Amino acid sequence: MERRILIVDDEDLVRNYVRRALLSRGWAVSETTNGAAAIALIEKEEFSAVICDLKMPDIRGEEVIKKIRARRPAAKIIVITGSVSNLSRPIVPGVEVDGFLIKPFGIDEIRDLVEKVLKG
Amino acid sequence: MTNKARILVVDDDEQVSDLIRTALSTKDYETSVAFTGEQGVKKAGAEKFDLVIMDIQMPGMDGITALGEIKKTDPEVEVIIVTGHGTMGTAIQSMRRGAFDYLHKPFQIAELLTVVERALEKKKFNDITKAIFSTIRSEELLRIIIDSVTRILKADESMLVLIDKAGRPGITVSYGLEGRAQEESRLEICTRMLRQLSDTGGGAVALVDEPLKDKRFSDIAGAGEIKFAMMLPLMEESRLTGLININRRRSGEYFTENDMQRAKIFGSLVNLALRNANLYQQLQETQSQLIQAEKMSALGQLAGGLAHEINNPLSGILGLTQLVLENTTRATQNYQDLKDIEKAVFRCKKIITSLLSFARQEKSSLEPVSVNEVLDETLTLCARQMELKRIKIVREFGDGLPMVNADFQQLMQVFLNLLNNAGDAMPDGGTVAITTRLAAAAGESVEITISDTGVGIPGEILTRIFDPFYTTKPPGKGTGLGLSVCLGIMNKHNGAITARSEPGKGSAFTMTLPV
Numbered sequence: 001m002e003r004r005i006l007i008v009d010d011e012d013l014v015r016n017y018v019r020r021a022l023l024s025r026g027w028a029v030s031e032t033t034n035g036a037a038a039i040a041l042i043e044k045e046e047f048s049a050v051i052c053d054l055k056m057p058d059i060r061g062e063e064v065i066k067k068i069r070a071r072r073p074a075a076k077i078i079v080i081t082g083s084v085s086n087l088s089r090p091i092v093p094g095v096e097v098d099g100f101l102i103k104p105f106g107i108d109e110i111r112d113l114v115e116k117v118l119k120g
Numbered sequence: 121m122t123n124k125a126r127i128l129v130v131d132d133d134e135q136v137s138d139l140i141r142t143a144l145s146t147k148d149y150e151t152s153v154a155f156t157g158e159q160g161v162k163k164a165g166a167e168k169f170d171l172v173i174m175d176i177q178m179p180g181m182d183g184i185t186a187l188g189e190i191k192k193t194d195p196e197v198e199v200i201i202v203t204g205h206g207t208m209g210t211a212i213q214s215m216r217r218g219a220f221d222y223l224h225k226p227f228q229i230a231e232l233l234t235v236v237e238r239a240l241e242k243k244k245f246n247d248i249t250k251a252i253f254s255t256i257r258s259e260e261l262l263r264i265i266i267d268s269v270t271r272i273l274k275a276d277e278s279m280l281v282l283i284d285k286a287g288r289p290g291i292t293v294s295y296g297l298e299g300r301a302q303e304e305s306r307l308e309i310c311t312r313m314l315r316q317l318s319d320t321g322g323g324a325v326a327l328v329d330e331p332l333k334d335k336r337f338s339d340i341a342g343a344g345e346i347k348f349a350m351m352l353p354l355m356e357e358s359r360l361t362g363l364i365n366i367n368r369r370r371s372g373e374y375f376t377e378n379d380m381q382r383a384k385i386f387g388s389l390v391n392l393a394l395r396n397a398n399l400y401q402q403l404q405e406t407q408s409q410l411i412q413a414e415k416m417s418a419l420g421q422l423a424g425g426l427a428h429e430i431n432n433p434l435s436g437i438l439g440l441t442q443l444v445l446e447n448t449t450r451a452t453q454n455y456q457d458l459k460d461i462e463k464a465v466f467r468c469k470k471i472i473t474s475l476l477s478f479a480r481q482e483k484s485s486l487e488p489v490s491v492n493e494v495l496d497e498t499l500t501l502c503a504r505q506m507e508l509k510r511i512k513i514v515r516e517f518g519d520g521l522p523m524v525n526a527d528f529q530q531l532m533q534v535f536l537n538l539l540n541n542a543g544d545a546m547p548d549g550g551t552v553a554i555t556t557r558l559a560a561a562a563g564e565s566v567e568i569t570i571s572d573t574g575v576g577i578p579g580e581i582l583t584r585i586f587d588p589f590y591t592t593k594p595p596g597k598g599t600g601l602g603l604s605v606c607l608g609i610m611n612k613h614n615g616a617i618t619a620r621s622e623p624g625k626g627s628a629f630t631m632t633l634p635v
Contacts, residue, residue, distance in 0.1 A: 013436025055428060082431030083424060095600055103435035105467055106462075107442040 003118060005047070007031040008038040008064060009053040009080065012093060018051060018080075019105035035059030036112070039067050042075070048118055049076040049098075051110070055083075062092045069095055076117040080105070125240045126150045126168065128161035130186065131175040131202070136225075140173060143229045144236065157181025161189040166609035169197050170243050171220075171236065176203040176210055184213055191218045196246060198239040202227075241382075244268050248389055258397030263293045269366060269386040270295045273379050276369040279300075280390060281310040282354075282362035289314055289362065305342030310365050312336055313351050318360050325380050326351040351376050352387045356395075364390060404487040427472045434472075438465040443492060486613075489531065491556055491633065492565050497528075498535040499554075505532075506539070510549030524566050524633040526613050534606045534617075538570045538629050541602065544593065545574025553593060564635040566613070571628035579619040585619060 007023055009015050010033050019029045030045070031036045035058050042050070050068055054061035065077055079092065079100040098117040101109055127149050131137040134155070141151045152167070154160035158181050164172060172190060176183035187199050201214040201222040211222045220239040223232060248268065250303040251261050262280055277296030281289050289311045297303050309331060316336070317323070328351065331337035332344040350365040364387055368375070375383075441461045448455045495517070503513060542552045550573040559567040577585065584590045586607045591600030610617040614634050621627035 011436065013433060013440070017439030017443055021439065024446075048556060060602040080435075082428035082435070103431040104217055104438040105435060107439050108444075110439075 002028055002049065003048045004028040004030060005114065006038065006041065006047045006050045007043075008033075008035065008056070008061070009052065010034060010056045011053070014053070014080070019108055021111055025111055025115075027114070035061065036066040038064050042068055042072055046072060047075050049078060049114055051078045051080055051114075054079060054081040054092075060089050062095075065095055065097065076120075078110075078113060078117060080110075124148065124150050125170040125243075126152070127236070128152050128154060128160065128163055128167075128169045128172045130157065130172060130178075130183070131153045132156060132178045133175070136175070136202075140232065147233060147236075149236070157183060157186035157189075160186050161193070164190045165193040166195065167193075171239050172199045173232075174196055174199055174201055176201060176214070180505065183540070185209065185216060187214060187217045187219055196243070196250075198243045199410045200235055200239055213359050229565055241272055244272065245385065245389075250395050252396055258393060258400070259293065259394050262390065262396075263295075265386055265389055266293050266295050266364070269364065269383060272386075273366055273375070273383060274368070275350075275366045277306070278364065278366045279310070280362065280364055281307065281314070282394075283314065283360070292362075302342060302345075305340055306365060306367075308340050309337050309343065309346075309349070310363060312340075312352070313365075314353075314360065314363060317351075317353050319362070323353050323355045323358075323360070325353070325384065327375055327380075329374070334425075345369055345427060348373075348375055349382055350368055350380065352383050354387060354391055354394075361394070414603065430468070430472060434465055434468055438462065441465070463633040485527055487528070489526045489528050491521060491526075491531070492517045492525055493567055494526075494528055494531045494569070495535055495554060495556070498532050498539065501532075502536060502539050502543075506543055506552065509543055509546070511546055512549075512551045514551060516553060516555040516556075518566075520564055521556060521558055522564070522635045524613075524635055526633060527609075530609045530612070534609050534631070535568075535570070537572060537602045537606050542570060542572035542574060542627075545572050545576070550574055550626075558635075559632060565632040566635060567630060567632050569628055569630045570627060573626040576623035576625055577619070578623050584620055586617075 005027050007015050007018050007022075007029060008031070009018075012033075015031050015033070015034075019031060022029050030047070033047070034043055035056050038050070038052070038072075039059070040114065050065075052061050052065055052068075064080070068075055068077060076098040077095075079097050079101065080103060082103045098120070099113045101113060127144055128150060129137045129140050129144075131140070132152075132155050137153050137155070137277065141153060144151050152163065152169070154163050157178050159171065160174065161181070163169075174183045174187060178186075181189075183201060183203075187201065190197060190199060195218075198220040199214075199218065201211070201219045202220060202225060203210055204225045214222055220242065221235050229501040244249055248261075248265055251264060270276070275296075277294070279294035280292045282292045283289050283435055287305065291297075291303055291307055291310075292334060294303065294306075297306060313326065313328075313336075317326075317571060323327050328337070328349040329347075331346050331349055333338070333344075337343045346367045347367040347370055350366040352366070353360060354362045354364065364383070366375075366383060425439040441458050445455065445458045445462070448458060448593075495515075499513065499515075504512060539552065545553075552573075553569070553571045555567075555569040555571075557567050559565050581592060586603050587600075590604075608615055610631055610633075615632050617629060617631045620627050
């Protein structure tokens with residue numbers, strides 16, 4: 001099956017480089033700029049992994065992640081966020097995520113993490 | 121409050137007012153005159169007087185009405201009523217309206233002066249009492265009290281001697297002392313008196329006649345200048361805190377019982393002033409702590425929001441830079457430039473991370489930890505680095521120290537920060553001493569001292585080192601948050617951190633954590 005990855009982030013700069021970093025490794029990439037579009041998209045399509053920002057203008061990333069978990073339990077979830085105040089607490093309360101990166105992160109960090117979660 | 125009292129005489133009879141003014145001028149009082157009640161009220165409203173001497177019978181506004189009007193504009197001024205055909209009725213009426221006393225014409229000059237003196241004394245007490253409850257600086261206030269006690273007791277010199285924290289007596293304020301020699305001689309007399317008072321546990325007023333003939337003081341240079349001395353002990357909760365020494369030199373008479381009573385009132389005023397000054401200082405300290413806490417919390421909120429806003433574009437810069445780097449030939453200028461951009465982003469990331477750790481508001485997880493263990497753990501992280509910088513680490517850990525309730529990680533953060541700073545302070549190597557011991561002061565606590573033999577911190581900087589964003593390190597080297605984070609962590613632990621330093625010799629940071 002084709003490995004397709006969804007990037008959900010309202011920040012163009014971030015989506016831009018993450019997409020290109022993953023494309024160059026041969027993964028297929030879709031992207032949305034907000035939570036509502038992401039939820040609509042996963043209704044129609046299946047993704048191997050979703051890379052999701054937490055702070056977005058419409059729906060909170062946490063809600064998006066819960067919906068994805070419920071609708072697509074097999075999809076791996078990676079959280080990317082600009083602010084984590086306490087690393088010992090779960091990133092998204094009530095939901096186990098497969099990985100997370102704190103911004104700013106480099107292209108190899110996201111590539112390696114995607115590879116790792118897809119393997120596991 | 122000037123030393124010279126200002127007196128307003130209100131009388132329509134110019135002869136009487138002249139007589140009164142002449143009598144008052146012999147005592148160096150400053151006088152002014154008004155010839156009608158209206159004029160008197162106007163003058164008292166426009167200028168500041170300590171005392172008004174007022175005739176009752178005047179054309180136009182009478183003295184009783186004028187008294188009421190004057191008290192309305194200046195409730196603190198004292199008024200003495202003078203009446204030609206005094207009946208008990210006008211006297212009572214004037215007293216009810218707030219007069220201090222009344223005089224019947226004809227009166228003796230001596231009688232007038234005595235009443236004036238008493239009225240001014242009362243005014244002085246009122247002024248001082250008022251000053252005690254105002255925000256007047258305590259030193260100024262004490263000076264006013266000592267000046268007043270000297271003049272009211274017709275003494276030549278007075279001083280307030282207080283025992284400092286180290287137990288040494290010192291002259292806080294004085295009146296009538298000239299030169300160091302006199303100060304030293306009086307301080308020696310007072311010091312011996314204090315020693316005697318504390319030995320006998322006495323708190324009573326002591327009188328010394330001719331100290332030169334008194335075995336206790338006769339060997340002190342300058343003791344012969346004093347004829348009569350009054351020693352008024354100052355007590356706080358049965359603890360001797362100092363004394364007031366009031367001296368009459370060559371001229372003058374014995375101190376009377378009345379003098380002693382009046383001195384005692386001044387003594388209690390001094391006590392009140394000191395206690396007030398103390399409370400005021402505590403208030404100011406609490407206030408500055410509150411401001412500091414407020415600053416921290418505002419900064420914390422700001423930092424949290426800021427970090428998120430900055431991290432997004434920063435992430436873009438990092439990712440895009442690395443993407444371009446992948447397609448750039450090494451050993452080109454472009455490649456090197458991009459690498460520099462990448463490095464700059466990592467530096468920003470580091471700053472934001474420390475900002476966030478500073479901003480963190482969550483509860484720390486307190487558990488019993490061994491301070492020595494935390495220090496050992498911290499040293500495993502940084503000992504190697506310090507060795508490379510030719511820094512010798514000396515551990516003087518106390519044995520069998522009790523556990524403290526603390527967050528292990530946060531304590532490590534504090535120690536690591538201090539050790540890093542110590543390293544930075546010794547670019548050419550040196551020694552870091554880490555001492556732990558049990559401190560009994562203010563309840564049991566564990567005291568940790570980290571000292572270095574580095575460049576030290578000048579005094580003007582030392583007061584600011586715990587301020588957020590204050591840094592003396594070159595741009596890019598420090599965020600100015602390290603020590604404010606340390607302070608924040610120690611505060612959260614109900615502990616404390618203080619710094620001592622001697623430029624050129626080194627610095628020492630001492631922390632206490634309650635057991």
